[in-house]
Amino acid sequence: MSNLPLYVGERTKAVHAGERPDPDTRASVPNIVMSTTYTVDADTGFSVEGLEENDPWIYTRWGNPTIRQLEDKLSALENAECAVAFASGMAAILALLLHTLKAGDHAIVSDVAYAALSEMTNEMIPALNIAITKVDTSDLASVEASLQPNTRLVYIETPCNPLLRLTDIEAVAKLAHKVGARLAVDSTFATPVATKPLQLGADFVIHSLTKYLGGHGDALGGAIVGSKADLLPLRKKTAIRLGGTISPFNAWLIMRGMATLPLRMRAHEENALKVAAYLEQHPKISRVFYPGLLSHPQHALAQRQMRNFSGMLTFQTVCDGRSAASVFAKSLKIIHYAVSLGHHRSLLFYLDSAALMQTTFRFDTPAQLASWQAFAGNGIFRFSVGLEDADDIIADLDAALREERHKLLS
Numbered sequence: 001m002s003n004l005p006l007y008v009g010e011r012t013k014a015v016h017a018g019e020r021p022d023p024d025t026r027a028s029v030p031n032i033v034m035s036t037t038y039t040v041d042a043d044t045g046f047s048v049e050g051l052e053e054n055d056p057w058i059y060t061r062w063g064n065p066t067i068r069q070l071e072d073k074l075s076a077l078e079n080a081e082c083a084v085a086f087a088s089g090m091a092a093i094l095a096l097l098l099h100t101l102k103a104g105d106h107a108i109v110s111d112v113a114y115a116a117l118s119e120m121t122n123e124m125i126p127a128l129n130i131a132i133t134k135v136d137t138s139d140l141a142s143v144e145a146s147l148q149p150n151t152r153l154v155y156i157e158t159p160c161n162p163l164l165r166l167t168d169i170e171a172v173a174k175l176a177h178k179v180g181a182r183l184a185v186d187s188t189f190a191t192p193v194a195t196k197p198l199q200l201g202a203d204f205v206i207h208s209l210t211k212y213l214g215g216h217g218d219a220l221g222g223a224i225v226g227s228k229a230d231l232l233p234l235r236k237k238t239a240i241r242l243g244g245t246i247s248p249f250n251a252w253l254i255m256r257g258m259a260t261l262p263l264r265m266r267a268h269e270e271n272a273l274k275v276a277a278y279l280e281q282h283p284k285i286s287r288v289f290y291p292g293l294l295s296h297p298q299h300a301l302a303q304r305q306m307r308n309f310s311g312m313l314t315f316q317t318v319c320d321g322r323s324a325a326s327v328f329a330k331s332l333k334i335i336h337y338a339v340s341l342g343h344h345r346s347l348l349f350y351l352d353s354a355a356l357m358q359t360t361f362r363f364d365t366p367a368q369l370a371s372w373q374a375f376a377g378n379g380i381f382r383f384s385v386g387l388e389d390a391d392d393i394i395a396d397l398d399a400a401l402r403e404e405r406h407k408l409l410s
Contacts, residue, residue, distance in 0.1 A: 004016055010077070010192075010193065010262045013073075013076045013077055014073070014077060014258055014260070014262050015259045017072060017073040017075075017076035017077065018068075018069040018070065018073035018075075018255070019069060019255075031066075032248055032249055032252045033066045034248050035060065036059065036060045036061075037058075037060070038057040038058055038059070040056065044058060048240050051236055053228075060248065061240060061245045062240055064245075064248050066248040066252050067085050067246055067248055069251070069255060070083075070209075070221075070246075070252075070254060070258075071223070073258055074192075074207070074213070075225060077192040077193075078192045078198060078205055078225045079196055079198065079199060080205070080225045080226060081226070081227050081228045081231075082225070082226060082227060082230075083225045083226075083231070084223065084224050084231050084234060084239050085209070085221060085222070085223045085246045085251060086221065086223060086224075086244045087220060087221065087222070087245060087247070087250075088220045088221065088222045089206065089208030089209070089211075089221075090117070090222065091222055091242070091244030092206055092207075092222035092223055092224050093116075093120075093186075093206060094120070094244070095224065095234065095238045095239050096184060096224055096234070097121075097125060097153075097155075098238055099234045099237065100152055100153045100184075101125070101152055103129035104130075104150065105131070105150055105151075106131040106132075106133065106148045106150045106151045106152065107121075107125075107131070107132055107155060108132075108133050108143065108154045108181075109121045109132055109134055109135070109155045110136075110137045110156050110157050111136050111362070111363060111368050112136075112160050112161075112162075112163050112165065112361060112371075113160055113186070114157065114161045114186065114188075114208075115161075115356075115359075117186075118360045118361055119360055122360075131150075134363070134368070136367065136368050136371050137154075137158075137160075137167040138165050138168075138298070138371070139367070140168065140171050143175055144175050147175065147179045148179070149179065151176075151179050151180075151181045152180075152181055153184060154172060154176040154181050155184045155186070156169070156183070156184070157186040157188075158185065158186075158187070158189075158190065158195070158305070159190065159291060159310070159312065160189075161186075161382075162314060162351050162376075163289070163314070163375040163380075164189075164289045164291060164296075164312060164313065164314055165371070166298040166301050166302060166305065168305070169185055169197050169201065169305060170200040170201050170305075173201025173202055177201070182203040183203050183204070184202065184204040184206060185202045185204070185205050185206065186205075186206040186207075187205050187206065187207060188207050188208045188211050188342070189211075189212075189310055189312050189341075190308075191213065191265055191308070191310065192261075193261060193262050193265040193266075193307065194307055194308040194309070194310055195305055195307070200305070203226055203227075204224055204225070204230065205224070205225040205226065206222070206223070206224055206225075207222065207223045207225070208342075209221030209223055209246075209254045210222070210342075211341055211342030212265065212310070212311075212342035213254060213261060213342075214254040214257040215257040215258075215260065215261065215264055215342065215343065215344060216253070216257050216343060216344055217340065217343035217344070217345070219253040219257075220246075220250060221246050221250050221251065221254050222244075222246075264344070266308070268310060268311030268386070268387065269308050269309050269310060269311060271311065271386070271387070271390045272290060272292065272309065272310065272312070272313055273290070273292050273293075273309070274390040274394065275313065275390060275393055276288050276290040276292065276313050277293075278394045278398075280293065280295065282401065283318070285316070286316045286317065286318050286377075287315060287316045287377070288314070288315045289313060289314045289315070290309065290312075290313040291309045292309030311342070311386070312342075312385070313383050313385065314375075314376070314381060314383065315380065315381050316380055317381070321350055321380070321381070322352065324350070325381070327403055328350075328381075328400050331399065331400040332348065332397075332400050333396055333399075334388055334393060334396040335386075335393065335396050336348070337349065341384035343384065343386060344386055344387045345387075345388070346384060346388060346393055347386070348381055348382070348384075349381070349382050350379060350380075350381050351376070351380055351381075352378070353372070353373075353376055353380075354379075
């Protein structure tokens with residue numbers, strides 16, 4: 001639980017929530033508790049079955065003071081009752097799926113989502129006799145038509161990775177709840193600064209803490225946020241037993257990064273708007289997708305659902321994307337040609353549609369394929385705009401685009 005009054009602002013929550021001066025040393029900065037085990041009373045049980053929420057620390061896979069501070073800070077930022085932290089975003093996703101679904105159940109999953117989730121729900125989860133329907137969740141009619149009496153979970157990303165296509169959280173929550181299903185929202189791209197899905201009717205929020213929340217590209221982590229009624233059993237029955245426990249050191253690094261989250265997200269948005277506007281008018285760029293641009297097909301939904309448009313954008317080049325990727329990888333000086341996102345430095349990577357169709361995404365209808373093609377075409381560059389000076393980011397892109405033109409003409 002947060003130690004702060006309910007009325008404080010986002011920046012104050014980001015700095016102070018979950019943290020208190022150390023009672024022994026009076027240190028202002030939280031200590032890192034790296035111990036895996038703790039001295040206990042003689043009547044302490046050996047099974048997690050008897051674990052209660054406020055029990056003393058026993059074993060770090062069960063709970064740890066530093067990890068709990070991270071969870072309390074995240075809960076405060078999401079205006080939530082509870083959070084459970086994991087070693088990675090995928091550890092959080094797997095825990096959620098295995099906790100909420102059993103053999104004979106049905107789940108709806110966004111047809112375009114984080115690659116590892118997409119691949120897991122193509123094969124691993126269906127192999128457990130759990131039916132999965134992949135749906136373009138921006139199409140509410142398709143979501144409604146896919147709901148079944150045994151649907152237990154609807155899983156969406158908004159904005160989705162990598163298309164930056166949005167889903168109306170409030171509308172999908174109403175549809176899911178009509179049949180008794182729960183709604184999970186991966187809000188990694190948006191962050192709590194932009195969107196608080198629980199306030200829009202979601203039951204669970206997923207974050208890859210590795211991305212914007214950590215913010216510095218130096219610590220893996222993930223989290224599920226929600227109600228105590230949902231997450232206390234999940235922690236005991238699933239998270240602890242699966243063992244995807246985040247390192248206390250990584251929890252400390254991520255918590256330190258979260259202190260500046262509101263400030264960083266404002267700067268990411270400011271830079272992304274400038275870079276998107278530059279790319280949109282460049283003759284070598286054919287399309288730009290950024291929720292903050294009027295040209296984004298769901299800009300009105302973005303304005304309604306997001307208080308910050310984040311730092312993620314995608315673009316397509318006039319020339320062959322693979323050729324452009326080769327030039328970018330060799331020519332960029334400030335922007336790193338690399339995977340991942342949400343770090344303080346700018347990151348660019350090319351995603352080839354044909355390759356993704358072979359490994360990751362499965363489209364069951366012509367409409368689903370058409371939606372992919374409308375946003376990605378033959379391939380897109382996913383650009384995580386960092387915190388460098390916007391003019392320097394643009395100059396780096398401009399030099400690479402001039403080099404790309406020279407290569408094609410030579």
